[in-house]
Amino acid sequence: MLLGIWLVWVSVTAFSQGQYVNFTDNATGNPSPKFEQPDLLAYWLTAPCKTDREKVTAIFHWITDNIAYKVRDKWSRNILNKASDPADTAGNWKSLNEMVAANVIRKRVAVCDGYARLFKTLCDYAGIPSEIITGYARTNINTVGNLFRANHTWNAVYFDSSWHLLDATWASGYVSYNGDEFIRHYDDSYFLAPPQQFIYDHYPEDLQWTLLADAPVLQEYNRTPFKYSAFIKNGIVSFKPAKGIIDAAVGDTVTIELETDNNQKRLRITDATIVDSAVLSETDSCGDKKPTGVISGRRIRYTYIVPSANVEWLHVLYNDEPVMRYRLRIRLRIRKDKFIAGR
Numbered sequence: 643m644l645l646g647i648w649l650v651w652v653s654v655t656a657f658s659q660g661q662y663v664n665f666t667d668n669a670t671g672n673p674s675p676k677f678e679q680p681d682l683l684a685y686w687l688t689a690p691c692k693t694d695r696e697k698v699t700a701i702f703h704w705i706t707d708n709i710a711y712k713v714r715d716k717w718s719r720n721i722l723n724k725a726s727d728p729a730d731t732a733g734n735w736k737s738l739n740e741m742v743a744a745n746v747i748r749k750r751v752a753v754c755d756g757y758a759r760l761f762k763t764l765c766d767y768a769g770i771p772s773e774i775i776t777g778y779a780r781t782n783i784n785t786v787g788n789l790f791r792a793n794h795t796w797n798a799v800y801f802d803s804s805w806h807l808l809d810a811t812w813a814s815g816y817v818s819y820n821g822d823e824f825i826r827h828y829d830d831s832y833f834l835a836p837p838q839q840f841i842y843d844h845y846p847e848d849l850q851w852t853l854l855a856d857a858p859v860l861q862e863y864n865r866t867p868f869k870y871s872a873f874i875k876n877g878i879v880s881f882k883p884a885k886g887i888i889d890a891a892v893g894d895t896v897t898i899e900l901e902t903d904n905n906q907k908r909l910r911i912t913d914a915t916i917v918d919s920a921v922l923s924e925t926d927s928c929g930d931k932k933p934t935g936v937i938s939g940r941r942i943r944y945t946y947i948v949p950s951a952n953v954e955w956l957h958v959l960y961n962d963e964p965v966m967r968y969r970l971r972i973r974l975r976i977r978k979d980k981f982i983a984g985r
Contacts, residue, residue, distance in 0.1 A: 680743045680760070684767035694770050694801035701764045704831055705757060706814040712751040712825040713817055739763045739774075758795040761810050776871060777846035779812075797843060798851055804863040805853055807840045808833050847871070847964075849955075850916055859887065859969050872963040878902045881958075883921040887969045888956065890948050896970070898958055901942040907942040908961050909935035913953045917964045921957075948972070 677683045687704055688697040736744075743763035746752040752760065756775045765772040779794030796809040813832040815825050831839070835851035847870050849857045867886040880901040890896055895931065898911055914921045937946040951972045958966040 653914045671901055677900050678744065678748050679749065680740055680763045681767045683747060684764040686901055687764065687770045690964065694768075697768045697770055698765070698799055698801060698834075699807075701761060701768065702808060702813070705761060705764075705810045706828055707925050708750060709757060709760070709810075710751050711811065712756075712812060712816060717778040738764075744936075753809075757811040757814070757853060758797050761797050761799075761808075765799060773798045773851070775807075775844075775846050775848075775851045777848075778868065779845060779909065780843040780845075794844070798853070806834045807837060807844070807851075807853060809844065813870065826931060843896070848916065864965065865921065867958075868967040870964045870966065872960070873965045873966045876903050876960050876963065876965055877974050878960070878965060881966065883968070887971055889971050889973055891973050892948050892951055894948050896946045897943060898946065898956070898968075899941055899964075900958070900960060902960075903940060904961070906961055907937050908959075908960050909942045909944045911944050911946040912959060912969070913946075913949075913955065914957065915955065919961070922959070922962050 651917075677686065683704075684701070688702045691697045691700055697829050719959075723982075739759045740763050742756055743760040746756045748759045762774050775796050776799055777794060779796075794811075796811070797806055798805050798808070809832040813825040813829050815829075817824055841852050841854060841858060845866075845868070846852060865886060865955045866884065867881070878900050882897070882899040888896055898909070900909060912921050935942045944958075948970070953972065956965050956968040956970050958968070
């Protein structure tokens, strides 16, 4: 125990006296045993720092300098970011974030989920609030994908009295054209990027993490509604309307229809700005869940009446999980008598 404390103290002293430290113990790049655990690594990284911003910078740069993106190969599906089970009793189980983080530190490879969980775990040990953000990432700004759904993970971090956005995966480098090689190339534009810039290719499931007062509608949103990660989980095979923007006037009826083989079919719509636990548990005056749609074979249909011009988003909840989100664009209803009188 005393030896371990002494090793960490020596490491911290070396870090504070030098400009850059390679966090390995030999030329092969294998991590030193004392840094296989996220808590010790977080301590070593942040002990010399005087501000939370410096701590975040040290954590982020260590990840981008030392973790490589796991390219696809025939083994990827089985070992990607897999957390190792504890060797002995159940009392040794750690959180999923910490198990994934330890695995990434040991193997030095990850996909976006591993990068994000490692960043959050190190921030947790450094006493810095952070969040893992799931959403849509546009990987080619010159093309429009056929699917608009959650496909990427990044982070938000809190310091200096405000939240900031960053993506350690994309800042680390990029994958070759053939997809079989990771090329390390640090990109500072994904570290504490302005929200107005970050939204261009990162669109979160939860709109509050745009950090913008008015989240824009991306071009893809005109083609199809935003799909949450639960969309695939619930086996939804088709949906109506097909377009992501619905034009309607106050008082109009909007019908959402899903097709699925899932035997449990509960469908409802909420126009809440943010879908949280309170919305998901919302009940009607009789204490029952709000109306859950009309079932017809494999399909379930829900009818929503636009109550006011203030509604902007329609969240589709299937079996009490958000699966899709539509943008509601309110149009003015033209009165015929006014039109005739003005002729």
